[in-house]
Amino acid sequence: MLKKVTTSIQAILLVIFLTTVYPTLSQAQSANISDGMSPLLAAKYIHSVIEANRTIYSELIVERLGATIGLPATENWEKEKALPLPAQFLLKTAEDSNAKGIGMHYRLISLWPINKKNGPQSSFETKGLEHNLQNPTEPFSQLISVNGKPFFRAIFPDKAVSKSCVQCHNKHLQSPKRDFKLGDIMGGIIIDLPVEKTASANNSPLIAPEVVADYIHSIIESNRTVYSETIVDRLHKMKIAYASENWWEDNTLLLPAQFLLDASDLIAQKNVALDFKLISLWPINPQNGSANEFERNGLQYVLQHQTRPYFKKTTLSRKKFFEAIYPDYAVTPACVECHNQHPKSPKKDFKLGDVMGGISLFFTIK
Numbered sequence: 001m002l003k004k005v006t007t008s009i010q011a012i013l014l015v016i017f018l019t020t021v022y023p024t025l026s027q028a029q030s031a032n033i034s035d036g037m038s039p040l041l042a043a044k045y046i047h048s049v050i051e052a053n054r055t056i057y058s059e060l061i062v063e064r065l066g067a068t069i070g071l072p073a074t075e076n077w078e079k080e081k082a083l084p085l086p087a088q089f090l091l092k093t094a095e096d097s098n099a100k101g102i103g104m105h106y107r108l109i110s111l112w113p114i115n116k117k118n119g120p121q122s123s124f125e126t127k128g129l130e131h132n133l134q135n136p137t138e139p140f141s142q143l144i145s146v147n148g149k150p151f152f153r154a155i156f157p158d159k160a161v162s163k164s165c166v167q168c169h170n171k172h173l174q175s176p177k178r179d180f181k182l183g184d185i186m187g188g189i190i191i192d193l194p195v196e197k198t199a200s201a202n203n204s205p206l207i208a209p210e211v212v213a214d215y216i217h218s219i220i221e222s223n224r225t226v227y228s229e230t231i232v233d234r235l236h237k238m239k240i241a242y243a244s245e246n247w248w249e250d251n252t253l254l255l256p257a258q259f260l261l262d263a264s265d266l267i268a269q270k271n272v273a274l275d276f277k278l279i280s281l282w283p284i285n286p287q288n289g290s291a292n293e294f295e296r297n298g299l300q301y302v303l304q305h306q307t308r309p310y311f312k313k314t315t316l317s318r319k320k321f322f323e324a325i326y327p328d329y330a331v332t333p334a335c336v337e338c339h340n341q342h343p344k345s346p347k348k349d350f351k352l353g354d355v356m357g358g359i360s361l362f363f364t365i366k
């Protein structure tokens with residue numbers, strides 16, 4: 001049984017690897033740079049997804065379960081009955097996403113790091129973190145060269161979004177700063193995006209929206225995988241907590257679908273022109289069925305092709321939009337078990353690694 005599961009997981013990893021390293025020719029051809037986006041707008045979308053997932057994890061998992069069932073978040077979570085720290089959750093999703101080899105990288109840094117390896121590694125990073133303290137609304141950004149390749153690098157402020165951020169850092173023995181307050185900037189999220197050398201008319205680099213969609217999707221998928229494997233599956237196996245639709249009343253974990261949707265809602269509240277949701281041909285909740293022909297075709301397409309997204313660009317009153325459907329895989333046994341057993345599920349024979357539905361993405365290009 002265990003062997004079978006491992007093989008399936010390897011199969012999934014292989015699919016993910018092939019998807020990201022060998023995009024199909026049609027996809028590469030259609031990555032039309034003339035339709036490109038500014039790297040700053042791309043970085044803002046990417047950051048909004050990282051920040052939303054970080055906030056949901058900190059507030060609805062760490063802080064809430066700490067207060068209601070006394071579940072702690074500790075550095076040694078792997079060996080204890082505990083949750084990973086918010087920084088470790090972010091790091092794990094970044095490792096998962098960075099390992100896909102799609103070119104984008106992100107990590108967490110600070111001028112007052114608990115862990116020295118999270119300190120600034122260059123004068124650019126120090127300058128960026130200092131800039132954020134003075135100008136918390138705009139990220140610090142610059143074009144840089146990494147091993148001879150051009151990159152757009154941006155540093156966004158990382159704020160103390162919940163009381164637990166402040167309490168834990170202020171009392172941590174290795175923390176060089178002990179007077180953080182709620183809402184303070186505690187550090188920065190640094191995002192690197194590869195850019196094309198081919199420049200636009202005014203010489204600033206652009207990124208194709210197809211590529212930006214791959215980056216955004218990669219972060220959503222990595223958060224979904226890490227949440228399902230490291231939190232839902234692990235705590236369930238340890239009999240500490242389970243995922244439930246009534247997570248609030250039950251003092252337990254949000255369903256993976258609810259985690260994703262809450263992150264999307266948080267972004268919508270910030271007026272970022274980016275939206276994402278989960279859809280399926282076999283939805284437990286009929287509202288998650290396909291809403292139009294594009295979604296229907298997209299779900300059929302990802303079911304057949306398994307690896308590549310289905311997408312389109314539209315122009316509406318001079319605004320350009322990008323829309324895509326990516327396959328959503330059964331990454332852990334819990335996905336399969338819960339859906340197959342759910343009384344409202346129209347499909348009862350999902351298997352590990354199956355495409356269960358789609359992640360639908362929508363954003364403004366310019």
Ligand code: HEC
Pocket residue numbers: 054058062073074075085086087088108109110112113114115116118119158159160161162164165166168169172186187188
């Ligand atoms: C229960 C304790 C705890 C909580 C809660 C916590 N942190 Fe941390 N944080 C740490 C530890 C420990 C590290 C170092 C992790 C490592 O070894 O990389 C860290 C790392 C960081 C870093 C990277 C720089 C550094 O200090 O190493 C930032 C920035 C940060 N946390 C901000 C936050 C924010 C913002 C929140 C709330 C969303 C938060 N932390 C919640 C303990 C905590």
Ligand code: HEC
Pocket residue numbers: 224228232243244245255256257258278279280282283284285286288289328329330331332334335336338339342356357358
């Ligand atoms: C403990 C039960 C449970 C687990 C675990 C779970 N789901 Fe779901 N899932 C649900 C429920 C219930 C809904 C409907 C949520 C709503 O009302 O919008 C849902 C929604 C979805 C949807 C949207 C379509 C639909 O069925 O409404 C997809 C796609 C999906 N889940 C895939 C997954 C994948 C992939 C995993 C593993 C990463 C997973 N689910 C884990 C119960 C679960």
